[in-house]
Amino acid sequence: MKKFFYKSSMLALAAGMLLTSCDPEIDSANPSSGELNLENYVAVGNSLTAGYQDNGLYLEGQLNSYPAILAQQFAFAGGGEFKQPLFSDAQRNGSGYLRLTGFASPTSPTLTPVRENLAVVGMGQDGKTPLLAPYLEPINNLGIPGIRMADVSTPGYGFNNPMGFNPYYERILPDDVTPTGALLPYVNRVAASNPTFFTMWLGNNDVLGYATSGGIAPITPSNTFQSNLDAMVNALVGQNAAKGAIINIPDVTAVPFFTTKATAQIMQSAAAAKTKLYIIDKDNQMREAKATDYILLTSTVGTPETVGTNQIPHGFSPFNPLANSEVLDEAEVAAVKAATVDFNNKLAAAAQAKNLALVDMNTFFNSIKGGFAQNGVAYSPTFITGNLFSLDAVHLTPRGYAIVANEIIKNINSKYNASIPQVDVTQYRAVLLP
Amino acid sequence: MKSKLLALFGSALLSGTAMAGGYQVNLASQRQIGMGHTGTGIETGTSSIFFNPGAMSFIRQNGITIGASALSSKIAYKPSESNITTEADNGISTPFHVYGAYKVDDLLTVGLGVYTPFGSGVNWGTEWNGRFGLNEIDLKAIFFQPTVSYKVSDKLGLGVGFVVATGAVNLQRVLPVQNAQGAEGGIELDGGAKTGFGVNVGAFFQATEKFSIGIDYRSKIELEVEGGDVLFTNVPAAARGNFPEGTEFSAMLPLPATLSLGLGYKVNEQLTLAADVSHVGWSAYESLRFNFTQPVGGSNVSESARNYDDAFIYRIGAEYQLNDKLALRAGAYYDQTPVQDGYLTPETPDADSRGISGGIGYAFSDKFSVDASFLYINKKERTDTAEFSRGVSGTFKSVAYIPGLALNYNF
Numbered sequence: 001m002k003k004f005f006y007k008s009s010m011l012a013l014a015a016g017m018l019l020t021s022c023d024p025e026i027d028s029a030n031p032s033s034g035e036l037n038l039e040n041y042v043a044v045g046n047s048l049t050a051g052y053q054d055n056g057l058y059l060e061g062q063l064n065s066y067p068a069i070l071a072q073q074f075a076f077a078g079g080g081e082f083k084q085p086l087f088s089d090a091q092r093n094g095s096g097y098l099r100l101t102g103f104a105s106p107t108s109p110t111l112t113p114v115r116e117n118l119a120v121v122g123m124g125q126d127g128k129t130p131l132l133a134p135y136l137e138p139i140n141n142l143g144i145p146g147i148r149m150a151d152v153s154t155p156g157y158g159f160n161n162p163m164g165f166n167p168y169y170e171r172i173l174p175d176d177v178t179p180t181g182a183l184l185p186y187v188n189r190v191a192a193s194n195p196t197f198f199t200m201w202l203g204n205n206d207v208l209g210y211a212t213s214g215g216i217a218p219i220t221p222s223n224t225f226q227s228n229l230d231a232m233v234n235a236l237v238g239q240n241a242a243k244g245a246i247i248n249i250p251d252v253t254a255v256p257f258f259t260t261k262a263t264a265q266i267m268q269s270a271a272a273a274k275t276k277l278y279i280i281d282k283d284n285q286m287r288e289a290k291a292t293d294y295i296l297l298t299s300t301v302g303t304p305e306t307v308g309t310n311q312i313p314h315g316f317s318p319f320n321p322l323a324n325s326e327v328l329d330e331a332e333v334a335a336v337k338a339a340t341v342d343f344n345n346k347l348a349a350a351a352q353a354k355n356l357a358l359v360d361m362n363t364f365f366n367s368i369k370g371g372f373a374q375n376g377v378a379y380s381p382t383f384i385t386g387n388l389f390s391l392d393a394v395h396l397t398p399r400g401y402a403i404v405a406n407e408i409i410k411n412i413n414s415k416y417n418a419s420i421p422q423v424d425v426t427q428y429r430a431v432l433l434p
Numbered sequence: 435m436k437s438k439l440l441a442l443f444g445s446a447l448l449s450g451t452a453m454a455g456g457y458q459v460n461l462a463s464q465r466q467i468g469m470g471h472t473g474t475g476i477e478t479g480t481s482s483i484f485f486n487p488g489a490m491s492f493i494r495q496n497g498i499t500i501g502a503s504a505l506s507s508k509i510a511y512k513p514s515e516s517n518i519t520t521e522a523d524n525g526i527s528t529p530f531h532v533y534g535a536y537k538v539d540d541l542l543t544v545g546l547g548v549y550t551p552f553g554s555g556v557n558w559g560t561e562w563n564g565r566f567g568l569n570e571i572d573l574k575a576i577f578f579q580p581t582v583s584y585k586v587s588d589k590l591g592l593g594v595g596f597v598v599a600t601g602a603v604n605l606q607r608v609l610p611v612q613n614a615q616g617a618e619g620g621i622e623l624d625g626g627a628k629t630g631f632g633v634n635v636g637a638f639f640q641a642t643e644k645f646s647i648g649i650d651y652r653s654k655i656e657l658e659v660e661g662g663d664v665l666f667t668n669v670p671a672a673a674r675g676n677f678p679e680g681t682e683f684s685a686m687l688p689l690p691a692t693l694s695l696g697l698g699y700k701v702n703e704q705l706t707l708a709a710d711v712s713h714v715g716w717s718a719y720e721s722l723r724f725n726f727t728q729p730v731g732g733s734n735v736s737e738s739a740r741n742y743d744d745a746f747i748y749r750i751g752a753e754y755q756l757n758d759k760l761a762l763r764a765g766a767y768y769d770q771t772p773v774q775d776g777y778l779t780p781e782t783p784d785a786d787s788r789g790i791s792g793g794i795g796y797a798f799s800d801k802f803s804v805d806a807s808f809l810y811i812n813k814k815e816r817t818d819t820a821e822f823s824r825g826v827s828g829t830f831k832s833v834a835y836i837p838g839l840a841l842n843y844n845f
Contacts, residue, residue: 023521024510024831026815031517076517099614103672375826376566377610387610410515421517426563432612433670 031076034418036243038079042140042195043067044236045202045247047395048404049143050168051084055392056097056114057145057168059087064398067141067199069405069423074197077420085135085172091119095132095167098391100384101434109384111391124170125162132171142190144169148205149343150220152186152228159183187228191235198236198244199408201361203229203347207339211252212394214296214325215282215332219339226346233350245357245412248344250365252336256383257393258294258328261301267291269302270316277301278321281329286321292330297383297393299326357415359408375426379403387430398428455745456690456716456772457554457573457782461529464501464805464840468793469751470765471809472708474696475648477638479842480533483547483581486650486696487593488638490583491543493535501805501840502530509556509783513563513828514817520562527555531840540585547579547595551652552689556781560618564826565608568780575601575627575657575689579634589641595634599655599689601627603662605781609677609731613670623683623724625662630655630689646698654691654718660684664726681728688718703755708765710749716742716772738824740779742772751791761795763807771816778818783830785816801844809836 043049043065050057051065062068062084071082087094096118098111119133145168151157158169159182173189174181180188206220236244252258263277267289270277277289295301299322304311307320315322328336344362351358368388371380380386383393388400396404402425409420463481466473473485480499482489509522535545552575560569576599583593602625609619636650664681696710723737730736751765766789773784793807813832820827 022833022835024508024833026510026512026519026829026831028512028517028829100672373824375563376607376824406515422513422515424513424516424518424563426565427561429612429616430610432614432616433672434614 029419031421032419033074033077033079034413034416036412036416036418037196038074038077040080040140040194040196041067041071041074041082042142042190042193042198042236043070044142044190044198044200044232046143046147046205047145048204049141049199049201050145051143051401052145053390053392053395053397054097054099055395056093056095058094058097058114059089059092061097061398062086062094062141064401064428065141065143066401066405066408067143069402069428070199070408071140073405073409073420073423077418082140083138084141085137085139087119087133091117091133093117094119095130096120100391100431109391124160124165124167126164127162129165129167131160132167134171136172136174139172140193142186142193144186146205147186147202148209148220149203149225149228149232150206152190152202152232155179155183155185157186187231187235190232191238194238194240195236195242195244196240198242199247200232200236200244201247202232203249203343206343207249207336208252208394210332210339211328211336212257212296214323214327215329215335216325219335222339222342225343229346229350233354237354243356243416245359245408245415246347246351247359247408248347248362249340250361251340252328253294253333254365254369254381255394256381256386256389257297259381260297260383260393261295261299263289263293263295264291266295266301266315273313273316275316277315278318279315279327279329280321280324281327282324282331284324286318289315289322289327290330292333294328294333295322296326296328301326357411359411361404361407364407377426384431391431397430399425399430402428455714455747455769455787456719456742456784457552458690458692458714459505459529459551459553460747461503461505461809461836461838462531462549462551463499464503464793464807464838465753465763465795466751467503467791467807467809467836467838468763468765468795468805469708469753470749470767470789470791472696472710472749472751472765474636474650474694474710474712475638475646476696476698476706476708477646480535480545481531481547482583482593482638483533483535483545483579483595484531484549484634485694486636486638486648487581487583487595487634488591488636488650489648490535490545490581490593491541491585491591492638492640493537493543495844496536497534497842497844499531499533499840499842501838502528503807503809503836503838504528505834505836507811507832507834509830509832511558511562511564511780511783511826511828511830516828520558522556522558524555524557527553529553542585543583545581545583547581548576549579550574550576552601554781558780560608560620564780566610567607567824567826568605569608570604570606571781572604573601573687574603575599581634589639591638593636593638597632597634597652597655599627599630599632599657601657603627603657603659603685603687609666609669611670611673613668617668619669619673619677620667621677621730622665622667623662623685624665625659625683625685627657627659630657644700648696648698650694650696652692654715655689657687657689658684659686664730676729676731678728678730681726681730683727684725685723687722690718691715705755706753708751710747712747712749714745714747714772717744718742719772739777739822741774741777741822743774745770745772753795759797763793763795764791766790776819776821777823777825778816778820778830779823779825783816783832785814785830785832787811787813787832803842803844805840805842807838809838810834811836
């Protein structure tokens with residue numbers, strides 16, 4: 001009887017296993033590029049496009065750049081090969097970057113620079129800009145960290161010279177000092193890339209440089225922005241009449257670089273210490289801080305400093321106010337917001353004029369200020385724990401870039417009747433903890 | 435910390451992937467699985483202990499039945515707007531049942547049933563995009579039911595069983611924290627349930643020679659875990675304060691009441707038809723709440739809404755006695771999902787399900803017979819945002835193939 005039971009149950013088991021090869025299936029529309037030709041996708045932009053994160057450009061960030069993610073998804077719908085100016089594995093830490101190695105206190109992370117395996121190959125003529133390993137092959141990702149719309153038509157922007165230059169552009173240009181070599185303006189390089197489809201996320205640095213310097217670096221003049229924007233769009237659309245997506249500029253106050261050292265909270269600490277928080281404003285006047293001023297992440301606010309004979313937290317005395325460069329004061333915030341609106345209007349008009357997709361990243365980042373949850377993970381623009389922003393508090397984590405890539409895909413799909421699949425963002429990392 | 439009772443059993447035997455609505459597992463008798471799992475309105479032999487204790491006093495011989503199913507379920511998942519499908523690898527689980535019934539005299543019959551009416555076993559792995567909600571669950575419940583049945587008249591039988599239930603739960607999730615090497619943390623909740631009590635009461639009425647009717651009520655039982663272990667893996671030092679070692683959890687899971695009404699009709703000596711309708715009191719499952727002895731992720735409580743609806747199951751089945759030895763069976767059922775829109779979860783990615791079944795019975799002698807069954811379950815494809823359950827949005831589709839075998843010995 002035992003034997004019979006064994007035999008029969010084995011038989012039943014075998015029958016069961018045979019049948020289980022009939023798996024459940026979920027029907028879905030096949031990926032399609034709709035009206036798009038994705039054979040030669042070219043991405044133009046700044047550090048965000050290059051895959052900059054943790055205050056540096058390095059191989060991991062490049063591999064997880066949003067254009068790389070887009071190209072990977074485009075490949076399901078006829079997308080072509082996508083080349084990036086990748087650092088070699090031996091030089092994988094690129095420009096160097098910051099790593100989180102501990103917490104001095106729960107609110108103050110210890111960020112340690114990575115100095116090994118860099119791609120730094122020398123010092124520039126200006127004596128301060130490190131040169132990076134050149135990459136002269138044709139590339140699809142033309143993201144240049146630091147570039148502003150104001151820079152795109154400047155000859156010599158990537159030329160190693162004593163007046164200063166952009167090392168990320170320098171590394172992808174040839175050395176011959178000619179208008180088509182080392183002196184080539186960015187817009188010309190873009191035109192030569194001959195895209196069949198493009199994304200452009202440019203203009204952030206035209207306001208961000210001003211904002212992260214506490215109002216010291218200039219905001220790009222409106223007319224310069226317009227003429228360079230027109231040149232860029234013409235270069236991209238070109239003779240192919242290429243289709244593309246223009247991505248606009250998020251609000252800086254949505255970024256943890258400006259929100260982590262929350263002014264209102266620090267003012268409360270000052271009040272608790274029976275004093276007030278003082279700053280130097282835009283016009284070099286000392287005044288009490290307001291909740292509408294933004295203290296930069298790089299500020300040393302609260303660090304004990306000697307004032308007269310006393311140790312007083314930095315900023316907590318009219319004799320030791322926060323420097324202009326530590327604060328984006330109320331008036332400067334207003335200037336940044338006005339310029340952002342102005343530039344975004346111009347980007348929108350350009351997209352409309354050429355019938356291109358407009359990805360409203362400004363609205364997207366505003367919509368997630370309060371945080372959101374996806375697949376059981378909480379996201380917010382909170383430094384370190386928010387999962388979206390990398391250790392420089394301005395650029396995104398790979399997870400953040402993947403979320404941005406999906407936002408772009410949504411817009412492309414709806415504009416061009418395409419059905420490009422979104423990426424599984426959970427396959428990309430957030431902040432790594434020690 | 436695990437229930438001692440449970441430790442007596444090989445744990446692999448107990449798990450049953452929930453392939454009925456919610457986490458109910460309706461595989462209580464091989465003969466009845468063959469007939470679409472009907473059985474409330476007919477005398478089903480020893481398994482009347484489960485289907486309707488009122489009918490147990492109508493059995494003609496003492497008997498022992500032992501049976502099990504090999505449940506293999508496949509669940510596919512695709513996130514919206516994606517082209518990647520994930521499939522849960524649930525392995526094979528083996529819900530089982532053992533019944534013994536003894537006729538004390540013509541009127542009184544006593545019996546004992548051991549069966550596994552609830553359970554869930556789903557393994558999504560640690561890579562899918564819903565892993566922060568769930569990567570693996572193993573829920574086991576086992577019921578022991580001593581039963582008495584009394585034949586009030588030639589036509590009416592009443593029966594009552596006292597249910598002693600226990601079980602265990604193991605739930606694993608990936609934590610959204612990554613160490614310096616990029617490895618993600620994990621949390622595992624593991625605990626044995628305290629003993630729960632309930633009843634299974636039934637009445638059976640043989641209205642005419644051909645026509646019978648039965649009603650059965652199985653009460654709700656709370657499966658309660660106290661002092662379950664919370665285990666963390668791979669948590670980076672910087673986040674360890676959020677996930678303290680030595681934490682214990684408690685939780686309560688309702689195993690809902692089921693009220694069934696069944697009809698039986700003997701067309702002739704060979705052919706028996708049966709139909710059942712069951713009402714399952716799933717609304718008892720309002721939320722899944724874990725209480726922790728220390729804050730986990732900053733909170734002593736993890737609660738997510740379930741808000742199940744009561745659901746109905748409709749069943750039909752037939753048995754054809756080809757000759758003295760061989761019986762052929764077939765059946766089908768429709769099982770409503772208790773899960774409302776917006777509440778789908780990866781531990782029970784439930785949808786209205788359709789089951790069809792077939793089976794054979796073969797009597798080797800007056801004393802010894804076997805029943806074999808095969809059940810195919812196909813759940814409707816379901817797309818859900820999971821916005822209220824903190825689940826995983828996307829499309830789920832499940833099928834299951836369930837062969838089973840039982841041995842009967844009459845004396």
